[in-house]
Amino acid sequence: MKINNFLITLSLMAIVGISNAQQNIFGGPQIQSPVINADKTVSFSIKAPKAVQVYINGDFLPLTQVETPFGLMDGQKPALMEEKDGVWTFTSSPLDSELYSYTFEVDGMRMTDPSNICLQRDGMSYTGTFIIKGDSAMAPGSLYSTCEVPHGTVSKVWYESPTLGLQRRMTVYTPNGYEGGKKRYPVLYLLHGAGGDENSWTDLGRAAQILDNLIALGKAKEMIVVMTNGNPTEQAAADQWPEGKGKVIDAGQSDVLQKSVASIEESFPDVIDFVESHYRTLKGRRNRAIAGLSMGGGHSFGISKRYYDQFDYVGLFSPAIFLAGNRPEQLDAAKVLAETEVDKELKRQFAQRPKLYFLAIGRSDFLYDSDMKFRKILDDLELPYQYLETDGGHTWRNWRHYLSVFVPQLFR
């Protein structure tokens, strides 16, 4: 027991830092938050003895209409927490199997739950997360969890992009058994949205867990997944390389696309060249898929169209597609077909008979109308594609789901 006490004390010292020892953190019960109760309700707590009002904001709360630059949209209504003895608490209604995220708002100040170490970064801010597992292995919460199955490796790898004139970081998932093996694998290129980076699909998208679990369940083929950074002026995620921070989202700067020497579409062969020369890949279009969300959906649309004979599988998740100078929400199908070569380009691509062209969107996504216009173009051209429409909006909850539906169809 002495050894254990010593370890506990050392842990506590490591945790609070000696510099905080004067705060009497060594004594007294620690707050546990969140606590998932037996009835699938979830209890949240935060100690804020001097606060006047504390709210919780999370994607498990009821929807309400909120003002956005895109007009009225669905958003969550923050819930007031109850105070007792300086500890504020809130208990949710029973929740479905899912990965959820939330923040606290203490006297108008947004903050993460100090008792929850499961944080995820989305762009420039963090939220706390928790998972409600499901009754089956295919329930969303189970599929997004680290489970007792064989695990692939997640690597942060740097590559040269001669086209962009930068060394850049990517995230690579290799399936269990890759290290020390000889087998070759097909490759899914998986692209993030605006505000994201090469960490987004593994951190927010749970791509490694989804792949591990689908492969273990026999529902997906083993594959390599390559998750690049889709901001052409960025070398790596801003928390990895702070000097790169703000290049994309600083509104005071000039056009980000003008600042890069080439576009993501133009530079994408650099990625494929690196992956196929540094990993044990199966080559050729039959063994290549590309998919992305929002801006990355637009990239996947553009890259698969530009390199029209290179990808047999294309996934567009809530894609932001720029055509004929349109912002996606202003997309005008007639204008596009009149003013661009998109019809010819798409026909050229589809003449190669890609095995899967997949489009998914949520009914309350602000890109819904835009994607419906894009869909009309596909329909007018009589091009075959798979369409998935779900509830919900422009959220990781949908993109995780779309990935889970897309991946089992690959490389069959």
Place this chain on the structure above:
Amino acid sequence: MKINNFLITLSLMAIVGISNAQQNIFGGPQIQSPVINADKTVSFSIKAPKAVQVYINGDFLPLTQVETPFGLMDGQKPALMEEKDGVWTFTSSPLDSELYSYTFEVDGMRMTDPSNICLQRDGMSYTGTFIIKGDSAMAPGSLYSTCEVPHGTVSKVWYESPTLGLQRRMTVYTPNGYEGGKKRYPVLYLLHGAGGDENSWTDLGRAAQILDNLIALGKAKEMIVVMTNGNPTEQAAADQWPEGKGKVIDAGQSDVLQKSVASIEESFPDVIDFVESHYRTLKGRRNRAIAGLSMGGGHSFGISKRYYDQFDYVGLFSPAIFLAGNRPEQLDAAKVLAETEVDKELKRQFAQRPKLYFLAIGRSDFLYDSDMKFRKILDDLELPYQYLETDGGHTWRNWRHYLSVFVPQLFR
């Protein structure tokens, strides 16, 4: 410009989440914090309009004596922040080149800086970080930064430990050029302390940056670095696999060491077997180093002694060494030599003439007296070792420095 505005808006939406749109985050200037000023002072800001008192606590603040379970020790004295228009600010004195960490304390509530995405987790809590680069590439802040040099790969890899009966996660650094190459490399096994996990050395210890930069400067050999999880009941870091959370630090549970079927020392051959069968390694003691901090220093002491002919390089950074039933701070050299076989075991190890046995400790480390008693044992036995004594205590600031001194001496 339209495209850029769209990207910015999308980014902001991703950042704040639609669910927070009602907070009017789309308008108004964002707070920048921390800001490193030209004179190497650093300005911190946080918006907390309803707060009564706001402090900042960080490892760059002056030391003060604080009460701890180990008696009076050096700690940082939190600094009061100044309020103007709801924004609280503090500007430090000019700071030396280093990686620093800090938190805010708003009305007694500890929180990270909401404007800083560079967070690091130490055990169960987060701090914000920033780096003051130096004038030379060898200045600590430069050495710990992601620089324009060739980068190695950092991978999260799962392996089977038959001895512990668990699949477990490790972090593996492979030097630039490993992927797709044929060269074989020596291996440094690098172990964390209590409260840590397989992420600690890359996240808090900046091991990948240190290796990248030392290799690029010609000051270190290329090597593979294997960073394991030193908690024998844990399969992976608690934020990766929350079900594992609290197994080690929950004071209500019985002895953690009793709960695992084997010790880290006993199970360590599983790690070496996996690494040497799955990576292109150079074999044999000349190509193996082991080092660790605190508990991991104790593990490195124990593993290198137990497998006495397997490691030519041993690094003990502020080691917590358990001998003769002593807690480290009670270590009694005479009792140890009287009651254990440590003298015989160490003589057996040193009879193999390890090329480097390295011991480093800070003068205000709470393990200083203990490590001096251990040092006396080495001296009494007339065993050759390298000793480094620094300012400061049981901190990552010291451990990053010790790694930077240790690594250049390996595999020469």
